Amino acid sequence: MPxxxxxxxxxxxxxxxGPSRVTALKDVTLNIADGEFVTLVGASGCGKSTLLRxxxxxxxxxxxxLEVGGIPVTGPGVDRAMVFQNYSLYPWLTVTGNIKFxxxxxxxxxxxxxxxxxxxxxRADALLELMGLKAVAGAxxxxxxxxxxQRVAIARALMSRPRILLMDEPFGALDAQTREVMHDLILHxxxxxxxxxxxxxxxxxxxxxxxxxxxxxxxxxxxxxxVYEVPLPARRExxxxxxxxxxxxxxxxLKRIRETSGLKTDLELLQKLSQRAAS
Amino acid sequence: xIPAPGAEPAELRDRRPNLxxxxxxxxxxxxxxxxxxGLSLPLLAWWALAAFGTVNPVFLPGPLDVARRxxxxxxxxxxxxxxxxxxxRVVAGWTLSALIAMPLGLFIxxxxxxxxxxxxxxxxVRYMPAVAFVPLVMLWIGIDEGAKIGMIFIGTFFQxxxxxxxxxxxxxxxxxxxxxxxxxxxxxxxxxxxxxxAKPALLDTLRITMGWAWTYLVVAELVAANSGLGFAIVKxxxxxxxxxxxxxxxxxxxxxxxxxxxxxxxxxxxxxxxxAKG
Numbered sequence: 001m002p003x004x005x006x007x008x009x010x011x012x013x014x015x016x017x018g019p020s021r022v023t024a025l026k027d028v029t030l031n032i033a034d035g036e037f038v039t040l041v042g043a044s045g046c047g048k049s050t051l052l053r054x055x056x057x058x059x060x061x062x063x064x065x066l067e068v069g070g071i072p073v074t075g076p077g078v079d080r081a082m083v084f085q086n087y088s089l090y091p092w093l094t095v096t097g098n099i100k101f102x103x104x105x106x107x108x109x110x111x112x113x114x115x116x117x118x119x120x121x122x123r124a125d126a127l128l129e130l131m132g133l134k135a136v137a138g139a140x141x142x143x144x145x146x147x148x149x150q151r152v153a154i155a156r157a158l159m160s161r162p163r164i165l166l167m168d169e170p171f172g173a174l175d176a177q178t179r180e181v182m183h184d185l186i187l188h189x190x191x192x193x194x195x196x197x198x199x200x201x202x203x204x205x206x207x208x209x210x211x212x213x214x215x216x217x218x219x220x221x222x223x224x225x226x227v228y229e230v231p232l233p234a235r236r237e238x239x240x241x242x243x244x245x246x247x248x249x250x251x252x253x254l255k256r257i258r259e260t261s262g263l264k265t266d267l268e269l270l271q272k273l274s275q276r277a278a279s
Numbered sequence: 280x281i282p283a284p285g286a287e288p289a290e291l292r293d294r295r296p297n298l299x300x301x302x303x304x305x306x307x308x309x310x311x312x313x314x315x316x317g318l319s320l321p322l323l324a325w326w327a328l329a330a331f332g333t334v335n336p337v338f339l340p341g342p343l344d345v346a347r348r349x350x351x352x353x354x355x356x357x358x359x360x361x362x363x364x365x366x367x368r369v370v371a372g373w374t375l376s377a378l379i380a381m382p383l384g385l386f387i388x389x390x391x392x393x394x395x396x397x398x399x400x401x402x403x404v405r406y407m408p409a410v411a412f413v414p415l416v417m418l419w420i421g422i423d424e425g426a427k428i429g430m431i432f433i434g435t436f437f438q439x440x441x442x443x444x445x446x447x448x449x450x451x452x453x454x455x456x457x458x459x460x461x462x463x464x465x466x467x468x469x470x471x472x473x474x475x476x477a478k479p480a481l482l483d484t485l486r487i488t489m490g491w492a493w494t495y496l497v498v499a500e501l502v503a504a505n506s507g508l509g510f511a512i513v514k515x516x517x518x519x520x521x522x523x524x525x526x527x528x529x530x531x532x533x534x535x536x537x538x539x540x541x542x543x544x545x546x547x548x549x550x551x552x553x554x555a556k557g
Contacts, residue, residue: 056460082460088453092475092552104471107462140552153457160461 001070002034003079004163004196006055011064013050013222023221024050025061030215030224034163037190037197039211041204041253043261047222048200049168055198056082056166068164078107081157082166086173089141089152096137099124099155108160120159127155130189147178154186164196171206180238183209187236204253208246209236216253218260225260228253340522345529348522352511362534365496365507368424372431372499373492376439377485384443389473398444405437410498422503430502434495439488446480447473479550486542493535 001007013025024047032038040048053059054066057076066073068080089098102108103120128134131151141149150170157165167186171179187210190197201207207214208230218225231245240246297303305313322342328334329341336344352358386393387401412433420426450473458472500509508527515523547554 058456058459076459076462078462080460082457084453084457086453087451088457090454090472090476092478092550101458101471102461105458105461105463105467107464140555142552143555156457156461166460 001067003069004034004194005069006030006032006164006196006198007065007067007070008051008055009065009067011051011054011066012062013047013054013059014062025054026221026223028064028222028224032196032198035194035196036213037187037199037211038213038215039199039201039207040215040217041201041207041257042217042225043219043257043263044202045219045222046217046260047219048217050222051217052082052166052168052198052200055164056080058082078102078160079162080164080166081160081162082168083150083153083157083170085169086146086149089149089156091141094138094140095133095144095152096124096128098141098152099127099133099159101156102160123159123161127158130192131155131185145178146174147182150174150182151185154189158189158193158195161193162195164198165190165193167197167199169200169202172201172203179206184236184238186210204250204257205241208232208249208253209241214249214253216256216260220262226256337519337521340525344522345525348520348526349530352523352526358530361506361508361511362530365500365509365531366534368427368499368507369431369489369492369496371424372428372495373435373489375428376432376436376488376492380436380439380443381481384440385447385469385473387440387444388447388477389469394444398441401437401440405441409434409495410501413498413501417502426502427499427504427507430499431492431495434498435488435492438491439484442484442488443481446477446484449480450476479546479553482542482546482549486539486546489538489542490535493531493538496531 008028008030011025011028012023015022015024026047028047028051030051040051042048050059054061055068055073057073057080068077090101093101100120128137131154133148133151133155136144136148141152144152153170170186171182174182183206186197186199197210199207199210211230212234214228214230216225216228217223228249230249232240232243298305325339326342329336329339329344332339340348349358352361383397387397388394409430413430416426416429416433420429454472454476455468458468463471496507497509497512500507501513504510508531512524512527515521515527
């Protein structure tokens with residue numbers, strides 16, 4: 001099996017806290033091909049982050065099988081890098097220091113030769129260039145905007161050439177314009193690196209624009225509701241967001257999320273309340 | 280006259296920031312003016328009360344009496360020796376407690392099992408009155424320097440452990456998990472993430488507990504001392520030398536302030552990334 005392929009077979013995750021039991025993942029079966037870009041969307045509490053954290057090895061499944069490249073996952077591994085929404089950078093290290101952080105870890109420095117060291121230095125430089133961070137290489141994270149910080153987080157994750165990139169709402173805290181720039185950047189990077197990407201978001205437009213497939217999850221219990229193929233060419237452009245295929249898919253997914261979320265606006269009740277307030 | 284379009288209107292330059300805006304800003308000059316006022320007003324009130332009031336100087340000696348007392352203390356009664364021995368006791372007791380509290384707090388803040396084992400116990404002990412330990416310390420350690428250092432230790436250690444544990448717990452989980460996904464081992468996470476991340480907070484904890492160590496000095500020098508600032512205060516009490524009591528209290532306050540400022544400077548020097556902006 002290619003090293004970037006992910007296989008989930010009947011994954012369950014149950015959180016137990018005292019008397020309460022929450023089924024965060026119910027019987028999740030999902031295959032992701034090597035080099036594929038898959039996005040996970042769904043209402044809050046649908047388990048999309050839990051699924052991603054399980055893939056990362058940060059959560060242990062309660063039942064079921066999880067294999068990456070044909071090997072069962074038992075914990076975090078250098079083949080799977082993760083980008084968090086925020087606060088994951090090390091504020092005491094410069095941008096370069098953050099990107100080269102993995103070089104301090106034994107997991108990355110075993111059997112190292114001078115050629116390896118040189119290649120790593122070149123890799124860090126190339127990533128700085130690629131992510132547009134050359135000018136701020138010596139700055140500390142808290143001197144950067146949110147968008148720039150996420151560029152650093154992505155560069156750091158890519159440093160060890162992971163086969164799989166796991167992204168947990170990485171652009172959730174960014175403004176709309178910065179987000180668009182980051183979308184095209186991450187598409188470019190994933191094509192260049194040929195890595196598998198699993199991307200969690202609550203923004204349906206983002207999910208469709210980035211993903212080859214969109215996996216819709218539903219809450220209580222957290223489960224996979226439906227999977228959509230995105231009917232767009234592999235190379236995405238911002239203008240495609242206005243195409244009929246895009247708009248139709250967006251409408252369908254939004255409708256399904258509304259149906260599964262269990263949240264409803266009771267219009268009748270609102271009307272009654274405003275009438276009472278008026279009289 | 281109608282101003283040209285785009286020109287700055289006159290009131291733009293004259294408008295001053297509202298002093299009472301919630302969390303509003305004050306200019307540097309105004310800040311120092313207020314700080315000077317805040318420090319000098321009580322001094323002035325003290326002086327006026329002592330000079331024109333009908334207060335017996337045994338109850339309230341004037342600032343000049345106190346200053347004169349510090350002068351004679353320095354000239355005839357070995358003030359510097361008292362300062363030196365008191366500094367030594369405070370720093371030694373505090374260092375001892377830091378040496379044990381740092382690793383212990385790190386463990387409590389990192390592992391829930393260690394927290395369960397030690398935190399309730401520490402919480403219990405820290406409520407015990409340190410002063411009441413004086414006779415016990417004399418009984419267990421004796422009456423030499425060790426006993427005084429031991430008193431400072433008892434006063435600071437238990438608080439320090441809890442604060443260190445809290446500092447360590449405040450390290451964002453995302454920073455730890457990011458290291459885990461990069462393949463860091465447990466030791467590497469503690470060494471390369473938790474410690475550097477908690478360092479600024481730990482230095483603040485050291486600064487605050489240093490302040491507490493100074494407040495325990497008088498208690499420590501209740502233990503069969505014959506030198507030190509705290510001892511001098513206790514002895515002056517016996518002879519009703521109110522001016523010397525005032526002098527001792529003020530000196531301890533001033534030395535404490537100097538230590539505090541030194542810690543703040545060290546903080547700025549050690550963690551440039553916290554102060555780097557823009």
